[in-house]
Amino acid sequence: MLGDILTPDLFASALRMATPLALAAIGGTLCERSGVVNIALEGIMLIGAFAAAAAGLATGSGWLGLLAAIAAGVAVSAIHAFSSINLKSDQVVSGTAINILALGVTGFLMELLYGHPGTTDPVPQMLRPVFHFPNGGEGVLGTVWTWINSIVFSHTPIVYLAIAVAVIAQWAMYRTRWGLRLRALGEHPRAADTVGINVSRGRWIAVMMSGALGGMAGANLVLEQVGSFTENMTNGRGFIALAANIFGRWTPVGSYLASLLFGFADALQIKLQLFRAEIDIPPQFFLMLPYVLTVVVLAGVIGRAVSPAAVGVPYEKG
Template identity: 75%
Template sequence: MLGDIITPDLFASAFRMATPLALAAIGGTICERSGVVNIALEGIMLTGAFFGTAAVLATGSPWFGVLMAMVAGVVISAIHAFASVNLKADQVVSGTAINLLALGVTGFLMERWYGHPGTTDPIKTLGPILRLTAEGGGFLGEVWRWVNGIFLTHTPIVYITVLIAIFAQWAIYNTRWGLRLRAMGEHPRAVDTVGVNVYRGRWVAVLMSGALAGLAGANLTIEQVGSFTENMTNGRGFIALAANIFGRWTALGSYGASLLFGLADGLQIKLQILRDVIRIPPQFFLMLPYVLTVVVLAGVIGRAVAPAAVGEPYEKKG
């Protein structure tokens, strides 16, 4: 039975499931490092998922859909940037408004454009980049089957996400932009004093998180599901926030934490398939990612320290 659960496919699905979480979590990392809380990741992801799908339905091009998902993410996150940076609004409340707005706009346009609520028609998806055969016997054949199964069967955004995680980690700690970003979240007044535009820096960070969360939405619809369903993000934006905290506000940490959640999700799906053997109601498996999020938050905080100025609007003086 264990052999039915522990398969290459389980770990492959961990990478798949981790991808939207990781993209949003890295977006959250960048945004919070600049000093802006972004609980709107959920809504931005949903917006990206919808407009990505709509673009594919209109043009038949999945890559154009990916692009439009990111553009939509940037556009809706601009509202959050404007509210948080320029209007000094409560960032958590502004994020809540965007989550609701995303739910409303996607549902509204769904009915306006497609004439019905619920789920869109299926779209052309992005398939795996490589399609290698996993044949061959013996020990080496078995190793190849695992390596191929876990790492080489993925769709483009899954790999792009790994690259983004590595690049963001490097950029946050090794570039001038990264230094300024981190300083803005710790002590914006000091950054301002040396002539860096905090407003612009925070705007850029929020828009970047919007692009990443939009890309996460594209991964959900254009690579994983193949259609859009209302409210399909199902709390992933909030789990991504927890992943960012668990990853201690670093890009690679966010990716690692997302992998953990992805593995739990993959396990949950595997166990559901075996529900005739293990007689536990499926709802308990569906709860698993949310329970895990609470457990992870309970275990990690106190040791993880948020950027000092996160959530505080910055008021330029003079």
């Protein structure tokens, strides 16, 4: 049975499931490195998902759906940026407001545009896998190729995009002037201010980048995984992503790898549900798995992970 579970398909699915988490987690990383907590990722992702579905349905194009999701994510994150940076609101409360707003706005628009609550029609054009190679045949070489083909070459565009984002963000954060400044904003904004860095502008940019990534995560859910929008379809992924960001110690590649772990848990629970007859464990317990894992991971790692020093603290220009 183990052979039926540990298939190439399982690992490919882990990568797919990890993608929305990773994008949001990297968004969380950039945001928190600049000193702003982003509890709003859940809501940003949900609004991104809705925008992707609405634009996809209206235009028939998956790519325009992705663009709309990014734009919507940036727009919503701007509200968070304005209230936490300019109005100096409590960032966790502001993020919570965005999450409630996202539930309300997507539900409201759903009824306004489509006349019913629940789920939209399927988008006519999802984003298709980038490569189309046949699987290998019999024999060792054939099997090896099948594994490589499913894990590396079977994916849709945003899955590859997420990997690229992780690598580029890691490079930018540690190898560029922008990255050094970003980290300074979250560690010691006063020092950054003293050497002439514009604290609120830097934070605004980081929050909006996290909005773009959160929107992209929502687009992945609709355009590459589910095919339609359902109310509250993000189901806590924004919060799991925050945990992945912590587990990844506030680094983009770390966030990606942590998301892979959660993605694997999700892929595994989906796979195990196929074997319900043999395992005889209620499906609800499988569905709990990603959430339980998140708590376990947080419990195991937190003491050793240190958050950016100034995260969550509004900057008062002295």
